[in-house]
Amino acid sequence: LPLDGTGVIGGDDHCDYVVAAFKALPNSVVPDIECTQTVIDTDRGFEYTLAFIGNPGILKEIEVIEHLDGARSTILDSTDNHPFDDGQITIGLYTKVNGESDDYFPTRCEGITVKVLADSADGDDSWNADVRPGSIGYLTGPDADLTAAEAKILKRCLSDSDWDSDNNVEVANWDKGFVVEADGAGPTTYNMIGAFPHGIKVVPKETTTGYSKFSYGQYYLVWYDETATAGKEFRVANLHDGNNLRSEAVESYVYTTTGIVQQLGYGNEADQEIADNASAGASSTRIVGYFDKFSNKIYTNYDTSCENNPSSGARNHKCVEKGDLLFVADGCWGVGDLGAGTTTPFFGGPTASCTDSTDVEYGSGNVLYNVTRVYTLPLAADSATDITATIDVVADTDGHLYANTYVIELDRHIGWDGSALGDAANNGLSPVDDTQWADNSGLVNIFHFTPPPHEEAKTLNYVNECSSRGMCNREEGICACFAGYTGAACELQDALWGMHYAATKAIGGSTSA
Numbered sequence: 001l002p003l004d005g006t007g008v009i010g011g012d013d014h015c016d017y018v019v020a021a022f023k024a025l026p027n028s029v030v031p032d033i034e035c036t037q038t039v040i041d042t043d044r045g046f047e048y049t050l051a052f053i054g055n056p057g058i059l060k061e062i063e064v065i066e067h068l069d070g071a072r073s074t075i076l077d078s079t080d081n082h083p084f085d086d087g088q089i090t091i092g093l094y095t096k097v098n099g100e101s102d103d104y105f106p107t108r109c110e111g112i113t114v115k116v117l118a119d120s121a122d123g124d125d126s127w128n129a130d131v132r133p134g135s136i137g138y139l140t141g142p143d144a145d146l147t148a149a150e151a152k153i154l155k156r157c158l159s160d161s162d163w164d165s166d167n168n169v170e171v172a173n174w175d176k177g178f179v180v181e182a183d184g185a186g187p188t189t190y191n192m193i194g195a196f197p198h199g200i201k202v203v204p205k206e207t208t209t210g211y212s213k214f215s216y217g218q219y220y221l222v223w224y225d226e227t228a229t230a231g232k233e234f235r236v237a238n239l240h241d242g243n244n245l246r247s248e249a250v251e252s253y254v255y256t257t258t259g260i261v262q263q264l265g266y267g268n269e270a271d272q273e274i275a276d277n278a279s280a281g282a283s284s285t286r287i288v289g290y291f292d293k294f295s296n297k298i299y300t301n302y303d304t305s306c307e308n309n310p311s312s313g314a315r316n317h318k319c320v321e322k323g324d325l326l327f328v329a330d331g332c333w334g335v336g337d338l339g340a341g342t343t344t345p346f347f348g349g350p351t352a353s354c355t356d357s358t359d360v361e362y363g364s365g366n367v368l369y370n371v372t373r374v375y376t377l378p379l380a381a382d383s384a385t386d387i388t389a390t391i392d393v394v395a396d397t398d399g400h401l402y403a404n405t406y407v408i409e410l411d412r413h414i415g416w417d418g419s420a421l422g423d424a425a426n427n428g429l430s431p432v433d434d435t436q437w438a439d440n441s442g443l444v445n446i447f448h449f450t451p452p453p454h455e456e457a458k459t460l461n462y463v464n465e466c467s468s469r470g471m472c473n474r475e476e477g478i479c480a481c482f483a484g485y486t487g488a489a490c491e492l493q494d495a496l497w498g499m500h501y502a503a504t505k506a507i508g509g510s511t512s513a
Contacts, residue, residue, distance in 0.1 A: 013037060014037060014046065015035035015036065015037045015048065016035075018035050018048065018050070019033055019034075019035050022050075027478055027488045028488045029477050029478065029488060030052060030054065031054035031488075032052075032053050032054030033050060033051065033052055033053065033054065034050070034051040034053055034214075035048060035049070035050055035051075036048070036049045037049075049096065050062070051214065052099070053214050057099050057100065057101040057464075057465060058098065058099045058100060058101050058465075059099045059477075060474055060477055061093070061095050061411070061412050061413065062093060063093075064091050064093055092293065092294035092413075092415075093294060093413055094293075094294055094412065094413040094414060094415030095367055095412040095413065095415070096363065096366070096367075096415060097216045097366060097367070098367045098368060098412065101464065101465055102451070102459050103459065104257050104259050104368075104449075104451045104452065104459055105199070105200065105201040105217070105219075105255040105256060105257045106255065106257075106459065107157070107255060107256050107257070107258075108253050108254070108255050109153065109154060109157035109253070109254040109255070109256060110153075111150070111153045112141075112146070112150045112153050112154055112254065113141075113142050113205055113251050113252060113253055113254075114139045114140065114141065114142070114146070114154075114202065114251075114252060114254055115139075115140050115141070115142055115243075115246055115249035115250065115251055115252065116137055116138075116139060116140075116202060116218075116220065116236060116239070116240070116243075116249060116252070117137055117138060117140055117243060117244050117245070117246070117249055118136065118137045118239055118241075118242050118243060118244045118357040118360070119131050119135075119136060119137050119138055119232060119244070119357075120242070120244045120356060120357035121244070122244050122245055124356070125242060125244070125356045125357045125358050126356050126357075127352060127354075127356055127357065128229070129229070130225065130228040130229055130232055130235075131332075131352050132190060132192060132334075132350050132351070132352060133192070133193075133331055133332055133333045133334040133348050133349070133350070133351070133352050133353065133445075134192060134193035134197075134221075134223075134235075134237040134331040134332075134333065134445065135192070135193060135223075135225065135228075135235045135236075135237065135331075135352075136236070136237065136238070136239060136331060136332050136352060136354070136357070136360060137235070137236040137238075137239050138228070138231075138232040138233070138234055138235055138236060139154070139222065139234035139236065140231060140232070140246065142246065142251040143246065145230070145231030146231070146234070151233075151234075152171075152172055154234065154254065155170065155172035155174045155224075156172045156173070156174065157254065157256050158174050158175075158198045158200070158222070158256060159172075159173065159174050159175075159256070159258075160173070160174065160175055160258075161174075161175035161177050161196040161197065161198050161260065161261070162175060162195070162196040162260060162262075162273075163260055175196060175198070176194075176223065176224040176226070177193070177194050177196055177197040177198050177222070177223030177224060178191045178192060178193065178194045178223050178224060178225060179191075179192055179193070179194035179195060179274055179275070179276055179277070179284075180192070180276050180277060180278040181277045181278075181283060181346040181347075181350070182277055182278055182279065182280035182344065182346065183280060183337055183343065183344050183345050183346050183349070183350070184280075184343050184344065185343050187279070187280035187344060189278055190346075190350045191225045191226070191227050191228075192350075193221070193223050193235070193237055193263065193331070193445075194223060194263070194274060195262060195263050195265065195273035195274040195275075195317070196260065196261065196262055196263070196273070197221045197222060197223040197237065197261055197263070197447070198221070198222045198223065198256070198261065199219065199220075199221060199222070199256075199257055199259065199261040199327070199449065200219070200220050200222050200254055200255065200256055200257075201217040201218065201219050201220075201254075201255040201257075202217060202218050202220065202252035202253065202254055202255070203215070203216075203217040203218075203252055203253045203255060204250050204251070204252050204253075205250075205251045205252060205253060207251075208250050208251055208252075217255065218240045218252075218366055219238075219327065219365055219366050219368070220236045220237070220238060220365070221236065221237040221238060221261060221327065221329060221331075221365065221447060222234060222235065222236055222237075223235050223237070237329060237331040237365070238329035238330060238331055238364055238365035239330075239357070239360050239362055240362055240363050240366065241362050242357045242358055242360065242362065244357065257451075257452060258452040259449055259450055259451045259452045260449070260450040261327065261447050261448070261449055262317070262318050262447065262448045262449075262450070263286065263445060263446075263447050264286065264287035264304065264316070264317065264318055264320070264445070264446045264447065264448055265284050265285060265286050265287060265316075265317040265318075266285045266286075266287055266301075266302045266314065266315070266316055266317065267284055267285050267314050267315075267317070268313055268314045268315070269284060269317070272315075272317045272318075273317050274286065274317070277346055280344035280346070281344075283345070283346035283347045284347065285302075285347060285425055286347055286348070286424070286445050287300055287301065287302060287304055287316070287445070287446050288300065288301050288333070288424055288441055288442045288443055288444055288445055288446070289301070289328075289408065289418070289442040289444050289446055290418055290419050290420065290421060290441070290442025290443065290444065291414055291418045291419065291442070291444070292417065292418075292419050293414070293415065293416055293417040293418075293419075294413050294414070294415070295413060295414060296409060296410045296411070296412060296413045296414065297407050297408070297409050297410075298328065298407065298408045298409075298410070298414075298418075298442075298444075298446070299402070299403060299404050299405075299406065299407060299442065300403070300406045300407070300408060300442070300446070301387055301403050301406070301425070301441040301442070302316070302406060303376060303406045304316055304319060304320040304374060304406065304408060305319060305320065305321065305374040305375070305376075306319035306320065306321040306374075307321075307374075308376075318448050320371055320374050320408060320448065321371065321374060322371055322372060322373060322374065323370065323371060324370075324371040324448060325368045325369065325370060325371075325448070325449040325450075325451065326368070326369045326371060326408070326410070326446055326447065326448055326449065327365055327368065327369075327446075327447040327448075327449060328364070328365070328367075328369060328410075328414060328418070328444060328446060328447075329364045329365025329444075329447070330354075330360055330361035330364040330365070330416060330418070330444070331445060332352035332353050332354035332359075332360060333348055333353060333424070333443040333444055333445050334347075334348030334349040334350070334351055334352070334353060334422075334424055334443070335348070335349070335351075335353050335420075335422030335423065335424060335443060336348065336349055336422055336423040336424055336425075336426050337349030337350070337426050338351075345426040346426075347424055347425060347426070348424040348443075348445075349424075349426075353420070353422075353443060361416035361417070361418075363415070363416070364415075364416050367412055368449060369410040369411060369412055369414075370410065370411040370412075371408060371409070371410060371411075372409050372410060372411050373407070373408075373409040374407070374408055374409070375407055375409070376405055376406055376407070377404070377405045377406075377407060378405070379405060380404065380405075382400070382401055382402055382404070383401060383402060383403075383404055383405055384401035384402055384403050384404075384440040385401075387403050387425075387427070387440055387441055388425075388427040389401070389427075389440075390423075390427060391439065400421075400439060400440065401440050402421070402440050403440050403441045403442070408446075418442065418443075418444045419442075420442070420443050421439050421440060421441060421442060421443070422439055422441070422442075422443045423439050423440075423441070424441065424443055425441070465479075466479035466480075466481065466489060466490045467479075467485070467487075467489050467490045467491045469481060469482050469485040469490035469491075470482050470485060470490035
């Protein structure tokens with residue numbers, strides 16, 4: 001199949017060929033699909049977005065297979081017939097929105113709609129005063145700030161965030177989801193995203209421009225900062241666009257969960273969670289990671305596996321194992337507390353790593369990733385055996401070692417670049433010029449999601465795999481139906497088989513009599 005640099009072949013968009021190829025697959029495994037394409041300059045390539053609108057539920061991520069015929073590449077550069085691996089052709093693939101069989105966010109917050117705004121200035125997109133790592137946007141009303149009554153409704157809908165009602169506050173009986181950090185000689189205190197923020201899904205209102213029944217929801221991590229500018233107290237940790245005016249943003253419904261979002265941490269805190277540090281005594285260590293764009297492997301600063309998690313002392317607040325669900329979002333996480341220097345710095349520091357709201361990886365955090373493996377790699381020549389060891393980042397720019405042995409592997413590829421490194425744990429602060437840093441660990445904070453228990457009826461099971469009448473062959477994407485059922489999703493009952501079974505049973509009964 002030829003690929004023209006303009007994205008047009010014989011007068012048709014290449015999307016037309018992509019759609020036809022998918023719909024031609026056997027057993028109607030792809031009953032309907034939408035394709036949009038963007039040309040990345042002329043003769044530079046394309047970006048495709050595929051929406052499988054006829055396939056409800058979880059789908060296996062698409063694979064691009066280079067070799068379908070032995071060692072001969074089936075993807076070639078037409079200008080010089082070079083194979084795929086010569087660097088002339090690159091392909092990146094990721095899941096933008098994951099299909100779901102279970103909706104963990106089924107409850108709509110009745111009585112309010114919201115818009116999500118970046119907390120930046122209109123015009124130059126520079127950050128406003130309340131922006132910090134994990135606090136780069138906010139929820140507001142569709143036409144004005146949320147009223148006191150609307151804010152109370154939202155608080156009640158958010159409710160408890162940690163399955164511990166004893167620490168809930170106010171008449172709304174809810175958790176605010178923040179922790180206090182402090183640094184400097186003062187010290188100066190900051191409200192930061194805490195151990196248990198709220199997870200929400202916002203869904204466009206039916207009357208919004210461009211709405212269709214296939215308009216998907218967007219996940220946000222939300223917490224409450226009572227010290228923020230009035231009207232901006234409901235903070236969000238991630239953004240899906242850079243809209244900073246109400247006139248630009250989409251009016252949406254809010255859907256909540258009774259599941260638990262927990263920020264991963266490591267240490268010997270009594271409650272095994274990120275702790276309050278208002279007195280600048282000790283800041284809790286977060287689990288942070290780094291990864292390449294289009295990769296499904298996160299390299300973490302500590303071993304997060306449940307298998308190797310100690311039973312006492314310093315350990316994971318929440319260990320990770322196969323089948324767990326994770327949010328991985330760009331919250332402009334801090335590189336370290338340079339401003340505090342050696343005076344009681346806190347983890348990551350108060351400064352967002354994104355230069356402004358255009359520097360954010362939009363759309364991050366919109367996939368609940370399923371963990372497929374948690375493992376440890378052998379030490380390599382560039383592995384940091386001690387993540388607290390420092391280098392002079394000015395004098396020795398090539399002396400980097402990396403925290404590259406602890407790996408969380410996901411079921412989906414991540415569509416944004418999380419490869420930046422830093423010293424969020426402030427292991428090597430120099431009292432003179434802040435040049436001595438342990439720049440070997442990632443910056444991206446990781447959040448674990450525990451779904452609500454099924455017995456609480458707080459999960460909406462709206463798609464059953466193979467209609468609960470067969471087993472899914474995930475390698476081939478085909479259902480193996482139980483006896484008596486047929487169809488691509490085992491959605492049809494075989495009436496003839498049922499009649500045959502009934503007749504056989506009747507005959508057997510007569511014979512036994």
